[in-house]
Amino acid sequence: MPIQVTAEETISIGASAVVEGPAPEGRCVAVFEDDGDTGYFYAVDPSAGGNPIQDAVHIYNVANVADRDAPSVVQIGWSADSRKVVLLINGHPHAVFDFESKRGFCRTGFPPPSGEGPWSVGGHRWDDAALQLFV
Template identity: 55%
Template sequence: MADEAMIYAETDFTVGEETILESGSPENSFMVVFEDDGDTGYLYGLDRSREGNPILDALHIYNVANVTDKHLPSKAQIVWSGDGNKSLLLINGYPHAAFDFAAKRGYCRTNFPPPDKKWTKYSHEWSDEVLELF
């Protein structure tokens, strides 16, 4: 583990019901927002210091129609690394997506959508190595 990672936000929710869980970095202007809009789940990476649109990138988490146990209660948690530059989304304790803001990189298990090339040169492909950042 790098610096001490901590859970900064969590909520109980049901997949397919509108939910928003947001958490700002404890150290800087970065922020992540998990949103289930009833059809899809996404994790957004933001920089609150940017003028205009603060969204840096978006990571697809799931399509509600494809979640087999959506009727069961779930728990979403947002973890920040000790340096406040990396964030991880856990759903029911399972890592689904992460942002490494310092490296300008997002990771998600669906590798979708294509990343914003103005922000990153990397794909959204998942790698378990990202877990070593926490």
């Protein structure tokens, strides 16, 4: 999976952390946040009017992470066209945003579609095909 990692940080699950990975080119940004209770991944367009957060996906509940006492490496990596981004935790893909098709995928499938579009109107259910966006 050819990606350009623009952010990498070792975190402790459940300790507040924010990891921000800007696209190599363009205005898109992806942000991972652990607020102490949950982990979320955000698709951000700072130039968007109103709320710059375009989509958000749930990554984990801290209480449910089996190895939360071990350090975890969070990486944010972008496709060659700077329009697709993947969240890797310890080298494992947990979420993908496709800024071009306005679609988010995550392994928890949460949150369900809001119906407020234009992002992820079909939901956030994980699909391994999302990784093909980086080939």
